[in-house]
Amino acid sequence: xxxxxxxxxxxxxxxxxxxxxxxxxxxxxxxxxxxxxxxxxxxxxxxxxxxxxxxxxxxxxxxxxxxxxxxxxxxxxxxxxxxxxxxxxxxxxxxxxxxxxxxxxxxxxxxxxxxxxxxxxxxxxxxxxxxxxxxxxxxxxxxxxxxxxxxxxxxxxxxxxxxxxxxxxxxxxxxxxxxxxxxxxxxxxxxxxxxxxxxxxxxxxxxxxxxxxxxxxxxxx
Amino acid sequence: xxxxxxxxxxxxxxxxxxxxxxxxxxxxxxxxxxxxxxxxxxxxxxxxxxxxxxxxxxxxxxxxxxxxxxxxxxxxxxxxxxxxxxxxxxxxxxxxxxxxxxxxxxxxxxxxxxxxxxxxxxxxxxxxxxxxxxxxxxxxxxxxxxxxxxxxxxxxxxxxxxxxxxxxxxxxxxxxxxxxxxxxxxxxxxxxxxxxxxxxxxxxxxxxxxxxxxxxxxxxx
DNA sequence: GACCAATTGAACTAGTCAGTACATTTATCA
DNA sequence: TGATAAATGTACTGACTAGTTCAATTGGTC
Numbered sequence: 237x238x239x240x241x242x243x244x245x246x247x248x249x250x251x252x253x254x255x256x257x258x259x260x261x262x263x264x265x266x267x268x269x270x271x272x273x274x275x276x277x278x279x280x281x282x283x284x285x286x287x288x289x290x291x292x293x294x295x296x297x298x299x300x301x302x303x304x305x306x307x308x309x310x311x312x313x314x315x316x317x318x319x320x321x322x323x324x325x326x327x328x329x330x331x332x333x334x335x336x337x338x339x340x341x342x343x344x345x346x347x348x349x350x351x352x353x354x355x356x357x358x359x360x361x362x363x364x365x366x367x368x369x370x371x372x373x374x375x376x377x378x379x380x381x382x383x384x385x386x387x388x389x390x391x392x393x394x395x396x397x398x399x400x401x402x403x404x405x406x407x408x409x410x411x412x413x414x415x416x417x418x419x420x421x422x423x424x425x426x427x428x429x430x431x432x433x434x435x436x437x438x439x440x441x442x443x444x445x446x447x448x449x450x451x452x453x454x455x456x457x
Numbered sequence: 458x459x460x461x462x463x464x465x466x467x468x469x470x471x472x473x474x475x476x477x478x479x480x481x482x483x484x485x486x487x488x489x490x491x492x493x494x495x496x497x498x499x500x501x502x503x504x505x506x507x508x509x510x511x512x513x514x515x516x517x518x519x520x521x522x523x524x525x526x527x528x529x530x531x532x533x534x535x536x537x538x539x540x541x542x543x544x545x546x547x548x549x550x551x552x553x554x555x556x557x558x559x560x561x562x563x564x565x566x567x568x569x570x571x572x573x574x575x576x577x578x579x580x581x582x583x584x585x586x587x588x589x590x591x592x593x594x595x596x597x598x599x600x601x602x603x604x605x606x607x608x609x610x611x612x613x614x615x616x617x618x619x620x621x622x623x624x625x626x627x628x629x630x631x632x633x634x635x636x637x638x639x640x641x642x643x644x645x646x647x648x649x650x651x652x653x654x655x656x657x658x659x660x661x662x663x664x665x666x667x668x669x670x671x672x673x674x675x676x677x678x
Numbered sequence: 679g680a681c682c683a684a685t686t687g688a689a690c691t692a693g694t695c696a697g698t699a700c701a702t703t704t705a706t707c708a
Numbered sequence: 709t710g711a712t713a714a715a716t717g718t719a720c721t722g723a724c725t726a727g728t729t730c731a732a733t734t735g736g737t738c
Binding site for chain 1: 497498499500501577579580581582583584585586587588590591596600601604624625627628631632634635636638639640642643644645646647648649650651653655663664667670671674675677
């Protein structure tokens, strides 16, 4: 099987070289752990299985992350950090309100569709009542910035008479998220009950278009 | 703690009386199991814990359900059957299209909000790739009938010129479900990240209203 | 090249948990 | 009432699994 695609980051060490590359090992473990947690949840995941997916040993997992929950928390944080960096790529403030809202929705939809691992981890975390998000401060700021972006777009839209007033940014965000999340989170049961694969192409584009339309129509004056 | 509210169904036995009431025991076990599975997922649930929640013993669980998965499957089926019976209470065919669609959406929203156990079990099942739904034929028919109801309403709406044509019933259903499901399934992480409790009243009504509006506006010509 | 801290390997363990063995009770029916 | 089947209680076990022990190695520093 080989290692999970994480080339050791030789640079970014203290000052001199370092061939043992603990950062690479950490990273390698997190990647393996994410795969296992995504596949089997927190309780279902087996530390030995994670170790097997790794280029290193179980011993290292405990050395770097303390225990299973510590590893899980590290996986969660790494994932949220990744989103933050991707999200910065959007430049919504410079777009017309309608265009900006459409792009945000489409982006969110695509991100969910393209990263089912993220969706499944969030599901797992919610099953556990999000009690591992409690400890992480890294996460709160991130999502609040989404609300700021939405508020900016929405306020401009209202000012131009395009959007109707009186809607909360949080409601816009929840609507977008719901329409993006559900197809991915419930893909298995949808396939089982309706015989349709929401991850395959004809349906995917259709849902994407409808998601954007739903959000815009909900906001239009 | 006492038993979980399931009074033994004395009647409905073969022909004569029967004081041992195995039906009641079965039911009692299923109730206890649902609570445990909802709380901890399939892998996280402990059979001994389920037994402890029961008025009977672990021995009975294996006697009636074979193994842990068999019990889980029984809980799933019982839950879907319950929905089916509730769903029959709606009389949508006699309502005007717009009114019917609004009522269906509001009903679906309320059902999800009022039955978080259902939502969490569906999450659990999706984490496990819905592989336990495979065996159950009981479930397929049920949800397909929802599509029929939607198609009826939608077609009438299109015929009257109220709704725009070209939308699939499945898309309507997915939109309604997404907007109803997400608030409940992700309640914990939403509270953690935004500090808002989607289960509490001011927000709940707001989301309900917006869900209905979103669906209607999506369909309107 | 000796000393130190970071890093790693292999085997082990204590506890947990799904599932079982076996005996016993309860009701049915002839 | 006695034979038969359904239902149940107690105690146990074998496998699994998170986490550990203890020693060894590696690279850097002086």
